[in-house]
Amino acid sequence: MTESFMHRLREEIMPLHDEAEKLGPLSKIPEKKVTLEDYKRMLERLYGFVSVAEDAIEAQINGQCAELDYESRKRIGYLEKDLIFLGSSTGSIAQLPLCDHITYVQTLADALGVLYLFEGSRLGGLVLSKALRERFGFVEYRGYAYFGSNGLEVAAMWASFKDFMENYVERHGEGDKIINSAKKCFVLLNEWLVAV
Numbered sequence: 001m002t003e004s005f006m007h008r009l010r011e012e013i014m015p016l017h018d019e020a021e022k023l024g025p026l027s028k029i030p031e032k033k034v035t036l037e038d039y040k041r042m043l044e045r046l047y048g049f050v051s052v053a054e055d056a057i058e059a060q061i062n063g064q065c066a067e068l069d070y071e072s073r074k075r076i077g078y079l080e081k082d083l084i085f086l087g088s089s090t091g092s093i094a095q096l097p098l099c100d101h102i103t104y105v106q107t108l109a110d111a112l113g114v115l116y117l118f119e120g121s122r123l124g125g126l127v128l129s130k131a132l133r134e135r136f137g138f139v140e141y142r143g144y145a146y147f148g149s150n151g152l153e154v155a156a157m158w159a160s161f162k163d164f165m166e167n168y169v170e171r172h173g174e175g176d177k178i179i180n181s182a183k184k185c186f187v188l189l190n191e192w193l194v195a196v
């Protein structure tokens with residue numbers, strides 16, 4: 001049986017994932033060493049990346065891929081909600097530094113590679129949510145709306161995303177382009193987050 005595209009994609013990004021999960025700043029969360037100040041700083045850095053990444057994805061999707069319902073997958077609003085819960089103002093959020101290295105996203109395949117990272121990251125987000133609730137006593141997605149996908153059905157969203165990606169690659173090819181973009185974006189994200 002031929003290996004599925006999503007299986008191949010997973011194999012290719014796992015070394016970078018392990019780096020983020022074991023060595024990156026987010027690894028402090030499950031280890032429960034995180035302070036509220038550390039956590040807020042991580043959200044601020046994520047904000048500076050996700051904000052640019054979502055705009056770049058949207059510009060390439062540009063009304064295509066209706067079955068993805070991209071609008072419902074955007075999470076920048078949850079980062080804003082969490083930062084405001086932790087004491088930021090909309091004015092201070094608007095001043096946060098933005099990552100200016102995501103300019104390479106110039107095609108739909110590039111955009112799907114980036115989207116894959118953030119859709120997949122919802123799975124780990126649930127692990128981080130549990131740790132955050134235990135550590136800080138957060139409830140009802142207040143303070144962890146981003147990592148908790150604000151209570152959306154993560155398993156179903158991931159399953160439909162994977163189906164979309166398999167169908168896309170079957171119809172259009174471009175698997176290598178998607179994989180290259182996902183890897184490039186993960187490297188950039190890891191570098192960006194380390195500068196917390």
Ligand code: HEM
Nearest residue numbers: 009010017020021026027030116117118120121123124127
């Ligand atoms: C401490 C940080 C993290 C933890 C604990 C974590 C944990 C997890 C877990 C438990 C899974 C699902 C289980 C599995 O398929 O093996 C997963 C999948 C995934 N995570 Fe993370 N993760 C973290 C950081 C990140 C980051 C920063 C990203 C990138 C934005 C990311 C992207 C992904 C992707 C793309 C998948 C899906 C892999 C696939 O099956 O194709 N993760 N993560």
